[in-house]
Amino acid sequence: MKIALMNPNATSAMTQSMLAVARAAAPAGVQVSGWTNSDGPKAIQGREDGEAAIKGLLAGLMSEDVKNADLIIIACFDDVGLTEMRRTAHCPVIAIGQAAYTMAVLMGHCFSVVTSTEVSIPIIEENIEALGFAKNCKSIRASGLPVLTIEQASEATCNTLSKEILIAKHEDGASTVILGCAGMAALHKDLEAKTGTVLIDGVRAGVNLGVSIIKNTITYEVEQTSIL
Structure with missing residues (x-):
């Protein structure tokens, strides 16, 4: 099985960080291969x-690792380009926001999202609504931290995120908290x-769900071949 983790942004260090997480989960x-836009x-x-x-994300479908993939994961919590990629890609495409919400609901949890900055909140709200998970969402909290600041993983960043997670848990009533930034x-x-x-x-949720999707896709293809 081959999974391509596609980072829609141009920061290769972020791709490598996510790739390490994805490979550990696989x-x-x-x-699992990584691609940077x-x-x-x-x-x-x-x-x-x-x-x-x-x-650039669509153009990346022609890169060698992506062309050979059994499944693509869009590694951006805003689920950037998911609709467009699904129309064009040769294999199933999922995104990490979608995977995280789905995993929370499958686990039977109401959830909150802790994300980067306020500008991401409307997009996350729209995505949750489109997936039919609005009733499961207790809150969406912006940490105020830019994406690349989060990526640096400083102690101050961890403290800020921890504070928002605890507020989501104790004040908003979330039984689980989704980390709303790749x-x-x-x-x-x-x-x-x-x-x-x-x-x-x-990222972890995407790999775990992605493996199940690949297995079901392979089973379906084998069954169809047998019928023919």
């Missing part, structure tokens, strides 16, 4: 950045230890 026999913005912060990333994936264990809260990051 079961034996699953290969060199033509995209340095970070996706708001609708304009997301729209600016789509052209750059938070590498902080999952530290934040969980600091807050004592069930956390979901979309």
Whole structure:
């Protein structure tokens, strides 16, 4: 099985960080490759950045690792280009925001999202509504931290995120908190230890759900071949 993790932004260090998380989450026999959108913005912060990333993301479908993938994960919590990629890609495409919400609901939890800046909140709200998960969402909280600041994973960043997670848990009533930025994936264990809260990051969720999708796709193709 081959999974391509596609980063819509141009920051390769962020791709490598997410790739390490994805590979650690992948079961034996699953290969995960990373791709960075060199033509995209340095970070996706708001609708304009997301729209600016789509052209390069679509062009990335022709890169070697992506062409050979059994599944593509869009590694941006805003689920940038998901609709466009699904229309064009040769294989199933999921996104880390979508995967995180789905995982929370499958686990039977009401959730809150802790994200980067305020500009991301309307997009996240729209995505949750479109997926039919609005009734499961207790709150969406902006930490005020830019994406690339989160990626640096400083102690101050962890403290700020921990504070928002605890507010979501104790004041908003969330039974689990979703880490609403791809750059938070590498902080999952530290934040969980600091807050004592069930956390979901979309990179791990994407890999776990992605493997199941590939298995079902392969089973379906085998069954169809047998029928023919």
